[in-house]
Amino acid sequence: xxxxxxxIFCCFIVRSVQGQQSTPSFATTPIPEELKKDADVxxxxxxxxxxxxxxxxxxLKVHQVVTLLNAEGAQFLHHRLGTDKFYKVEDVTIxxxxxxxxxxxxxxxxxxxxxxxxxxxxxxxxDKVMKLYTxxxxxxxxxxxxxxxxxTGYIELPNWFINYHRSxxxxxxxxxxxxxxxDIRHRTLNMAITPQVSETGNQKHYMWETxxxxxKWLESDGYxxxxxxxxxxxxxxxxxxxxxxxxxxxxxxxGAWTFQLxxxxxxxxxxxxxxIKDLLSGATSRDEKIRILYRYLQQNMRxxxxxxxxxxxxxxxxxxxxxxxxxxxKALTNYMRCLLRVAGIKAYPALINAGANKIPxxxxxxxxxxxxxxxxxxxxxxxxxxxxxxxxxxxxxLGPFTENKKALLLTENGGVLVNTxxxxxxxxxxxxxNTVTLDAEGGAVIQxxxxxxxxTTSFYKYIVQLDTDAQKEQLVKTLHYKEPDELAVSAQxxxxxxxxxxxxxxxxxxxFKSGNKYFFPLCIQPLAIERLLSAKRExxxxxxxPYEKRDTTVFLLPPGFSPDMLPADKELQTSYSQYRxxxxxxxxxxQVTVVSWLLLSQHVVKPLEYAGVVQFFKTVxxxxxxxxxxxKQ
Numbered sequence: 001x002x003x004x005x006x007x008i009f010c011c012f013i014v015r016s017v018q019g020q021q022s023t024p025s026f027a028t029t030p031i032p033e034e035l036k037k038d039a040d041v042x043x044x045x046x047x048x049x050x051x052x053x054x055x056x057x058x059x060l061k062v063h064q065v066v067t068l069l070n071a072e073g074a075q076f077l078h079h080r081l082g083t084d085k086f087y088k089v090e091d092v093t094i095x096x097x098x099x100x101x102x103x104x105x106x107x108x109x110x111x112x113x114x115x116x117x118x119x120x121x122x123x124x125x126x127d128k129v130m131k132l133y134t135x136x137x138x139x140x141x142x143x144x145x146x147x148x149x150x151x152t153g154y155i156e157l158p159n160w161f162i163n164y165h166r167s168x169x170x171x172x173x174x175x176x177x178x179x180x181x182x183d184i185r186h187r188t189l190n191m192a193i194t195p196q197v198s199e200t201g202n203q204k205h206y207m208w209e210t211x212x213x214x215x216k217w218l219e220s221d222g223y224x225x226x227x228x229x230x231x232x233x234x235x236x237x238x239x240x241x242x243x244x245x246x247x248x249x250x251x252x253x254x255g256a257w258t259f260q261l262x263x264x265x266x267x268x269x270x271x272x273x274x275x276i277k278d279l280l281s282g283a284t285s286r287d288e289k290i291r292i293l294y295r296y297l298q299q300n301m302r303x304x305x306x307x308x309x310x311x312x313x314x315x316x317x318x319x320x321x322x323x324x325x326x327x328x329x330k331a332l333t334n335y336m337r338c339l340l341r342v343a344g345i346k347a348y349p350a351l352i353n354a355g356a357n358k359i360p361x362x363x364x365x366x367x368x369x370x371x372x373x374x375x376x377x378x379x380x381x382x383x384x385x386x387x388x389x390x391x392x393x394x395x396x397x398l399g400p401f402t403e404n405k406k407a408l409l410l411t412e413n414g415g416v417l418v419n420t421x422x423x424x425x426x427x428x429x430x431x432x433x434n435t436v437t438l439d440a441e442g443g444a445v446i447q448x449x450x451x452x453x454x455x456t457t458s459f460y461k462y463i464v465q466l467d468t469d470a471q472k473e474q475l476v477k478t479l480h481y482k483e484p485d486e487l488a489v490s491a492q493x494x495x496x497x498x499x500x501x502x503x504x505x506x507x508x509x510x511x512f513k514s515g516n517k518y519f520f521p522l523c524i525q526p527l528a529i530e531r532l533l534s535a536k537r538e539x540x541x542x543x544x545x546p547y548e549k550r551d552t553t554v555f556l557l558p559p560g561f562s563p564d565m566l567p568a569d570k571e572l573q574t575s576y577s578q579y580r581x582x583x584x585x586x587x588x589x590x591q592v593t594v595v596s597w598l599l600l601s602q603h604v605v606k607p608l609e610y611a612g613v614v615q616f617f618k619t620v621x622x623x624x625x626x627x628x629x630x631x632k633q
Contacts, residue, residue, distance in 0.1 A: 027101030028067055028140045032212065035168040039215035041066055041073035043169040044142070048160060052178040056240035060149040060158060067142045072166070074136065076143055081112070081130040086154065086242070089130060092147035096134055104137040153241045155248075155313075156368050157184065160208075162191065162230040168215040174232055176206040184234050185249075187365060191230035208232050222539045223357050235367045241313070251366045255408055255415015258313060262330075262349055262410060267318035267338040276342045286345060287384075290377060291395045293339045294386055301335065302326045303389040329373045332388040336375050347377040350385075350407035352420065356400040357542055361408060363417050374402055376409055376418070385420060392461070397427065399455055400545045400603070425546035425601055428454035432525045434553040436509075438561065438630075442518050444509035446484075448502035448525065449492075455545045457498040464491050464500065480526045482509070516632045522567060523624035525551045527598040528579070528617050537610040543603040555592040557630065563592055564629035574616050575609060576602050581623060592628060 026044075035042050045065040052058045066076050081089050094107040112130040134143065160174045178184050180202050186195065188208070196207040218225050237249050246257030268276065279296060283289045301321065305328040315330035318338045327335060330349070337347045353361055354372035361369055377384040387393045387402065403423045409416040435447045452460060459478065463471050471489055475481040484504035492499035510518040527549045532541075557563075563585050572579040578599040585592050598620065605613050 025101055026065070026097040026103075026142045026144065028069075028099045028142065031067060031170070034214065035170055035212065036069060037168075037215060038166060038217060039168045040070055040166045041068050041076055041168075043163070043167060044171065046162065046169050046172045048158075048174040050158060050174075050176045050234070052157070052176070052182065052184070052236075054179070054240075055182060055236070055238040055245065056153050058151050058154065058157070060151070062145070062147050062149070064145045065142060066145070067140055068136060069140050071136075071139055077134050077136055079112075079130075079132045079134065079145065081147065081149075082127060083114075083130065084127045086152050088150050088152075090148040090150050092130075092145075094132070094134055094146075095144040096137060097142040097144065098137045099140050101142070104141075105134070107132060107134055154236070155239050155241050155246075157234045157236055159234065160232045161226070162210070162213055162232075163216055164225065164229065165218040166215055169213040170211065172208075172210050172213065174208045176234055178204050178206075180204045182236070182238055184236060185365070186232065186234045189231050189233065190228060193230075193232070206234075219537060219539050219541075222542055224355070224359060227359050228539060233365065233367070235365065248366055248368075250415075251361075251363070251408060251417045252414035254366055254368070255410050256413075258351065258408075259410040259412070259414070261314040262334050262337075264318055264338070268322070268342060272322065273342050276339060280343055287395075289343045289345065290340065290384060293343065294336065294395050297332065297336050297339065297388060298391045298393075300325060301332055302391075303332060304328065329389050333373045333375045333386075336386060336388045340377065345377060347375050348409040348411055350374050350376045350409050350418075350420075352402050352405050352407045354401050354405075356544065358405075360404070360406040361417060363406065370408065372402065374398070374407065374420075376407065383418075392457075397454065423546050423603055425548045425599060428456050428545050428547040430456040430547065430549045432549075432551045434524045434551070436524055436553060436555045438509065438520075438556060438558050440558045440560065440632075441508075442510045442513070442520075443507045444505075446502075446504040446506075446524060448504065450500045450502070452498050452500070454547075456547055456549070460489075460500045461491070461498070464489055479529055482506070482521055511627060517564060518561075518630045518632060519627040520555075520630060522583075522594060522626045522628040523596070524553045526621075526624050527551060527596055528620035528624060530617050531621070532614045532617050535611045535614045537607045539607060541605040541607075541610050541613075543600060543605070546600050546603045547598075548600075549596075549598045551594075551596045553594045553596075555594075555628065557590045557592065559590075560633045561630045562587075562590070562633070564631050566592070567623075567626050567628070570623055572616055572619060574612050576600065576605055576613050577616050579616070579620050579623075594628075596624075 031042055043064065043066055045063065047063045049061045050058060068074070068076055079094065081092065083089055089109065092109045092112070095103055096105045098104050112132045114128055114130050116128055162169050162172050176184060180199060183204055186206065193208050193210050198205045213230065218228060235248060237247065239246055239248060244257070247253035280289050280292055283292055302325065304326040315334040316327050318335055321327040321331050321335040333349050337349060340347045350373065351370040352372050352374055353359065353369040359369065375386040375388055377386070384396050385398050386395065387398055393399070398421060400423055403421055405420045406417050407420050409418055429452065431451045433449045437445045450460060463474050466474065468487055472483055472487055476483050485507055486505040488503045490501050492501050510520045512519050530543070566583045566585060569583060570579070570581045580597045582595050583592065
């Protein structure tokens with residue numbers, strides 16, 4: 001799914017526009033000391049003018065004066081401007097000043113390099129990016145950037161963020177001029193700024209201004225920064241994109257506009273419909289039909305993203321996908337929808353802002369934050385959700401990429417904003433069984449059998465594809481394994497849970513020995529792989545997903561070996577997590593059995609609870625580092 005191009009300066013969203021009358025001094029000495037506190041850069045001026053000419057055209061003028069206090073702000077020397085069929089950069093000037101405010105070099109549009117933009121997943125797009133690096137003459141230095149963008153089609157209007165990580169703002173100003181008949185919707189987040197509003201003739205004018213905004217420290221491992229940054233959001237009431245006119249006053253309006261792009265009168269020929277029905281000849285229930293068709297999609301179609309013009313919003317025709325055997329998220333979702341229609345099952349495409357840390361769509365402020373499309377199949381009690389770009393997901397399985405969101409269903413009656421399923425630890429389970437056969441010299445062969453579901457599966461599917469050295473590296477780095485001398489990893493099956501087998505060999509498994517005592521690692525399969533460093537937090541912390549992990553490890557002791565005093569059983573609990581461990585020795589079989597269980601019931605941790613969760617995982621990690629002490633007679 002594609003959004004309207006956002007123009008980027010210094011690797012992130014553009015911030016503002018031109019105001020010649022208020023250009024600051026380019027010397028660094030006038031900067032107030034309070035603005036330097038905790039800052040690597042200071043926005044001396046952050047201004048914007050957005051002139052909306054019609055529902056399909058606007059001009060955006062940008063003027064930013066940014067002082068880099070030190071080399072940590074060097075990303076501001078990298079300039080990127082996005083363009084496509086509807087967004088053109090008309091002019092751009094960049095001036096570099098030294099600490100005294102003396103002009104050192106000027107750059108223009110001709111100095112930029114232009115190349116095809118790559119969003120990380122699309123095979124083909126009509127997006128391009130203009131790139132330029134402007135070396136710093138010294139630190140501190142100041143970059144003065146001015147450019148103009150002309151848009152000839154849009155769905156969204158530019159939002160403005162004030163400050164980023166370790167940046168402060170001396171002066172901010174954002175102006176929007178719009179025909180009164182069109183007008184805009186607007187709001188401010190994470191700050192208290194009320195726009196000045198005036199009207200001249202048939203034009204309406206909005207102005208947001210503020211000064212001396214201190215630097216803000218943005219914590220990692222949480223929601224995306226847009227959730228916390230001061231910002232001005234503006235959105236259109238009416239728009240026109242690539243000749244398609246639409247309304248954005250309500251979610252229903254935008255859903256109706258998008259729904260028309262998905263509609264086809266005869267997606268399949270009569271012959272093709274008959275072939276699809278033959279696939280379902282043995283199905284006895286609605287759920288079975290859904291599973292059969294979803295598996296058909298997964299086995300026969302592949303995901304390829306192509307974003308050209310309205311194609312960023314309109315899926316490929318169903319016939320194209322059926323014949324070519326590929327499509328993007330929109331096309332595959334719509335294809336699956338049409339397969340189900342042949343079976344008499346109604347389903348709806350659902351626009352979503354995918355990403356575990358992404359902000360869900362806001363019911364109170366219709367806009368277009370969406371970057372992905374999934375499928376919703378309404379049921380009598382619950383809906384079934386399908387991720388149509390996945391070749392491995394089970395029916396009804398989404399994962400953290402699209403869970404915990406607001407999705408916009410595209411229905412015959414317009415858009416309907418609904419909740420996607422919440423992340424549930426029951427869906428993400430890992431069951432491991434280890435048999436550790438020790439030899440008389442302290443070496444060992446470990447047979448490891450794993451069964452996984454949901455997100456716990458992805459890591460093992462990934463390492464199966466690597467070579468042995470890379471597998472060892474990942475197991476040590478990610479799962480904190482003791483590095484083996486030899487390793488073999490294989491996939492054992494897919495359903496109902498994915499299964500994997502690992503065999504590790506060690507010439508010396510013990511960590512050290514003292515006299516006739518050998519100190520072996522007690523934990524062969526660490527469960528608490530997270531390493532949480534900070535014990536204090538101001539914003540929510542996000543684990544990747546909630547989960548449940550169980551491990552049973554059996555040590556087969558060689559003749560002449562017996563355990564010294566066994567470590568104690570343990571049990572820990574917080575409102576977010578639980579851990580239990582028991583250790584038993586069977587003298588008859590000369591075996592030590594360690595059973596461990598770790599539960600993370602919620603993956604979003606509130607700031608006041610974070611310190612307790614950090615301590616919990618530190619304690620579990622310490623317990624998993626304990627030794628099993630064996631005495632050799």
